[in-house]
Structure formats: structure tokens, C-alpha cells
Amino acid sequence: MEKIKIMIVDDHLLFSQSLSFLISTFKEFEVCGSYINGKEFTNAVEAENFEKPNIILLDVNMPIMDGIETMKWLKQNHPDLKVLALSVNDDEETIMKMITNGAKGYLLKDTDPKTFKEALLEVYNKGFYYTEIVSGFLINKLNQTENKIILKEREVEFIKLACTEKTYKEIADGMCLSPKTIDGYRENLFQKLELKTRIGLVLYAIKHKIVCI
Amino acid sequence: MEKIKIMIVDDHLLFSQSLSFLISTFKEFEVCGSYINGKEFTNAVEAENFEKPNIILLDVNMPIMDGIETMKWLKQNHPDLKVLALSVNDDEETIMKMITNGAKGYLLKDTDPKTFKEALLEVYNKGFYYTEIVSGFLINKLNQTENKIILKEREVEFIKLACTEKTYKEIADGMCLSPKTIDGYRENLFQKLELKTRIGLVLYAIKHKIVCI
């Protein structure tokens, strides 16, 4: 019987190499490659001699090209490749981004090896594996009546500058706009995000990873 | 030849179990136990039938009782146990906290298995293993001429409130102080932390984990 081929994309070498050993103890699977970030992985996919794995284990937090970017790229270029996301992040936003970009499942790294193996088998056989946490999020996404907040590029730019010690005047200069326009951006965002002060905006930005500190 | 006994404390089951396999491929070592947080580990240490490992691999980010707390407990109760910290965090504060509390080394999880094995051997033989990143921090700690910033309890209280949408007047009410006293706290902190605005204070607080978001 031919083994199911697994590929690992994770920047934590200690983890990916160790995980290889764990997988090698499962008789149904074998690891056919591992990469330390999305860039290395996508480059490999583009190579001539690339042999498709059955499942890709994709980490979310990676340098250079992270899991979400990689997922987007795969959606565009190789939507047939099956990805099981593997991460420590359990926040809704990250999980939903991975799922909506085509990940077939999302496992936390504190999953026990038995469940992990089950997930691999399900992804291979049924095509997906959704844990309770993921399906929970999917359900209340449906009940949310599509009220998701979309920030425009220019707004994001403004938010990033608002998360510094700059005054609004300085921000205006930085964005080549009149301070009055900046005034408008602020008012708009305060209303849209239900905030009252710039402090709130900063907290919102950090919470939603618009800026990283 | 008797093998060197390794104990793993990490909440990421997938990682700790996988790491066990990796270690089992090293002929000099064997894993003699693993725990999913500091509490489980310290309980085990207290147990009658506890057999001391030669090296403890300790994760920093864990629920219930994290690496730093565990390190403090070990320093108090079992300073003879050798700990090699293993984490994804590479910020100076975390690393220094682990080292000053007695960790014999601090490895990042993106270390390659070869270096990892070297580190284990060095900790066992020489008693410590400091990577460049750690010794770098140690050196500029020495050059810092002990100017570390100590925040008083009341100041921390103020900072926490400053990281909300409250006005200074509301903060004053919350702390049962005059707004003018609050003014003093702010001025003091701005000078002490080299900040100019409340935004800066918020960013500082988040960066130094005074508040969590």
C-alpha cells in the first residue's frame, strides 16, 4: 500500500523535524518534504520536479511569507492542494481567514497525537476536518448577518500612524492630506468601530493586528 | 551506558510528543516524562516517587502556570534541577526573566535539531548553553549600568486605566484621587519612560505586558 504523502511548512525547525518523526510512526503516512516558510514552499511548488503531497500541514505564524498569504497564493494557483492549518493561534479572525482561503481544517498545536492522526485521515478521506472550535466560528459567522467591518487602505494607513506618538497634524503631513481630512478619517472610524477616543483606536488596531508592536 | 534523562514541560501536545520522538533518535538521551503546564510538572516534582531528570525542557508560554512562574518555583524549591528553556519568544524581557531565574539556556523553537542536541549535551556536561542571542542580552545588561525602571503599584494601576477610553478625570475618580494628582502620575511616567503622549504610554504598556489585550 502506498503511503499518504504529507508536507510540512513551519519555521520552527524543532517542531517540524520532530513532527516528521511522529508522522513516521503512523504506518499510513510519510513526510515527503518540509519548508521553513511560505516563500520556500511556494517556490518548491513552482519547481518542475515538484511532486504533489496529499496533505500540506501549514503553520500560520511564519516569517517572510505567513500561512494566510500562502493560503491565498494556493487558492489562486493550486486550489487542488489540501491544506490542514496547524497553529497556536485560536483567535476567530486568523482561523476564519485560513478557512475562507481554502484550508480543509485548523488544528491547534496542543492537539494530542491521536486526534492529529484522525484529522489527517479525515482530511485525506473526507476532504475536511473541522474541530468544534472551527465549526463554532462558522456557525456564528452565519448568524452575524454579514456586518463585517471593511477598512479601506487609506484608513489602515491612518490607523497605523495613529498608533504612534504623532499628532494628527503630523499624521496629516505624513499622508499628504489636510488635518481636516484626517479629522474626517478619525470621525468615520470612531463611528464605524464604535469608539470614542484615539486610545480606543490604538487598542482596536492592536487587537485586530492592524499594527504589530 | 545509562541514558541522559530529559523531561518535557509544554502545553503543545503535538510538539512535546513529537519532540519525544526526535529525542528518542539521539542515542545519548531518553525522555522520562512530559507535562502540559507548570502546575502539573511541579505537582509531579513534589510526588514521592519522583525521579530527577538530568535536563528539563521548559516552555515559556503555557496556561495555568507558565515557564517563568515554574522557573521561580524551581529556584526556590529545587535549584539543583537543570532547565533548558524552549520557546518561540525572543524578546529580551522574557529571556532575561528565565535566565535570571536560573534557566541554564534558552533555545528558540526554530533551532535546528543538530544545534538542539548540542545544547542538550552542553547543558548536561558544562551546566549551561548560551546562544548568541542570550549572551548578547547578558552583555548589554552589564552595560546598562542598572537603570531598570521600577513601576510602583499605584502607577501600574494608573497605566491600566490609561489603556482604556477613560478620560483622566474618570481615571481620577476610579483611583479616588484628584485629576491633578493623575496629572502628576502621567508627567512622572512620561519622563521615566521617555514618552510624550498617552498613546505612547498605551503602546509601552502593551509592549511590556503591563496590560493584556
Add this chain to the structure above:
DNA sequence: GCAAAAAAGGGGGTTTTTCCCCTTGTGTAG
């Protein structure tokens, strides 16, 4: 294809908050 709507940029003016400097009283530890 055209109107309506939404997005992007700007203006004037007011109130509130923030920020900064400087002073005063009060315990208290050296």
C-alpha cells in the same frame, strides 16, 4: 446610460482633554 450613492478630500468653529510648568502641604526615612 444616467441617477443615486458612496468614497475621498477639505473648511470653520466650539468644547473638552491633554500636556507642561510651577507651587504647596504632609508625612517619613535617613
Add this chain to the structure above:
DNA sequence: CTACACAAGGGGAAAAACCCCCTTTTTTGC
């Protein structure tokens, strides 16, 4: 005795926040 942290306050300038208003372009809905 005095230096020092802590609490409180005054005055004033500068930002920030909050109003209502305007034009122009781009997008979108029949």
C-alpha cells in the same frame, strides 16, 4: 534637619474631539 516621595492644585497653550458644512470623483444600481 532635610531630602523625598506623594497628593493636590493653578494657569495656560496645544491638541484632540465634536459639531455642521462643502466639492469632486468613483462606484454602483437600475
